[in-house]
Amino acid sequence: MTVTLTSVPDIGSDPAASLRRFPFPFRTDTYRYSTNVEPAGKQLETAAGGWGDLIVDIDAHYLPEIAQRAEILRRDPTRQAGAAHMRAAEWDALLYVLGQLARDYPHTMRLERSGRTVSWSNTLQGLSVDFTYGDDSSLPGGPLGFLGTQMQEDVALLDQREGALWLDSGVVTFAADWSMGFDVGMRFLEIHGPVPRVHQEGIIARAQQFMMRLQPGEAYRRTNWTMGLDGRLDTSTETYPEWGQDRTNVIHDPALPDRVHLRVEVQHIIRLPHSGAIMFLIRSYLEPLSALASVPAWRETLAHVLQELPQDMADYKGISKYRMQAAAWLASGQ
């Protein structure tokens, strides 16, 4: 293993830029569950800009979010889970992601491979490392642990067998009200057991069917959304005692528009080329209502969506306590 660390360039931070690239998820004034998948890599225009041209996205939060992931894993190693039979999938996932980064960020990332010997350099982290594909000891943290240090996205790897998909490996530090440690080893259908409506409507079964038929190299994406408070990324089940109470104390807080964030997940669904595993990349974007409201079309749409959302869906998303206040603030146009 050769790891070299050098000085890191400043990638800066620009709040307007993050709003321009925010993946605003609503196309109409109401929201219902659907199998909303589309091919990956297609740029989508929004009222503020656009997003979606890249599968692995680096923004101004790159270094802080990666540092945050490392700190979460240090406190709670169960956010990373793997299994011996997923080793090939983990290496496959690593090389796929590093390949995407090198292609899309050629000025800062470089990947070179000769047979199974791989050289990776990431100048954003001042990192340069040589490793051997398939040799877990050649890379700090092994393939999965290392993967989690190179991108902001959470990753979950699903194995396909016995006519089902199984969540058998991943690094998920920014879960929106679920737990990687609890769900690992479950089938895709079991993991989605608690989601209201989707089973009667056959949405989850259709999604699984769709994923099981993806051919190697095919990449799709979907968005999902919820609300969160204070820009907190880690709302895993494990840390509920730290953030659960905020859902109540925000209701009458005059700072509600700055505290309540729309949280959008861009999920990429990729059939990995060598192992045939399904890779889920989950990237979470947060913007406070006060920032979203600067885009009039978003303010209006989000106000409608929150106000109209059926109660069972609001309950499942954990936003029932404050969503009407949030909708009212947006609608008031302050």
Place this chain on the structure above:
Amino acid sequence: MSKISATITAPENRQAPPAPVLRDALELVVSAVVPRTKNIVSVHFRAAGQQDLPGFVPGSNLAVECSGTGGRTKTNAYSLTGSGTFPEEYTISVLRQDDGAGGSRHIHGLRPGDRVRAARPRSAFAPVTTARRHLLIAAGIGVTPILSHARSAAEWGREAVVISVHRDGVGPHSAELRKIAATNPSISFLECDNRTDFSQRLTRILRQQPLGTHLYVCGPEQFMDDVLAKARTAGWPGERLHSEAFGQAELDPGDPFAVTLASTGEWIAVPSGRTLLEALEAAGKNIPNLCRQGVCGECRLGVQAGRPLHRDSYLSDEERAEAASIMCCVSRSIDPEMELEL
């Protein structure tokens, strides 16, 4: 070898040129042709351009396009023999079948430097990652996907027992399999040159495997049926048995029926012995398709009225029951008339 043949005939009078059979195809060039036995040849392909060849899942096949005479375009899918990890070339091994549709003769006629188009490798016979052991059984040219599995097992240290059955005294890939077994303690290799000997050994081997072993078999239909039946008799659960068909039994010609197209009201007859896909193509419709064997799922069409006679292996049981779609390359109609969303 899994071999799936497809033939499209472009009628002289069609106005638009036929849609390419392969979408997003790879441009390949033959880099080597290696005779294996008197009627089996291995063909190696490299990328025609600078780009890397896509990796593939063990047991995948490569659909190779060959342009024949008279405006005919064919694809034949052959198992890739590599492990699939960072392939520098794709290698297939093909048995010459002089009474076949011509695909194997075309492959045997390829020479270094020839260019061919191929679909991206498709996975349909993948190893089960959680298997405690992989029992890999091949007959004749069916050894090709088994070799791919064995190479992958060697790369990842998976436990495997490989059995190759062949008649001519020379297994087409026995030398490589022997070498893999000799250099990887987790892999063993057995060769049988007659079916009786194999049958006796198989009975014993099936009873000796640890729980959690998965069995994979590729060879002629009858051979696979025999192996799978023996395994069931020995108490193997169905989920641990995997087979890859080649030289698939011909489907019966079926009864004649007719379809109407919902968009135009056009009426198209489908005689016995002709597939719905062929009938639609003859009527000038371009239907995306790949395997023409009811496997790949490309040629799915929506059904508005009438009951499909499903003969594919693609649709799920629920989708069959719904009767809202049909794989037009193999399936037909129970009713004399059917209405298609087309």
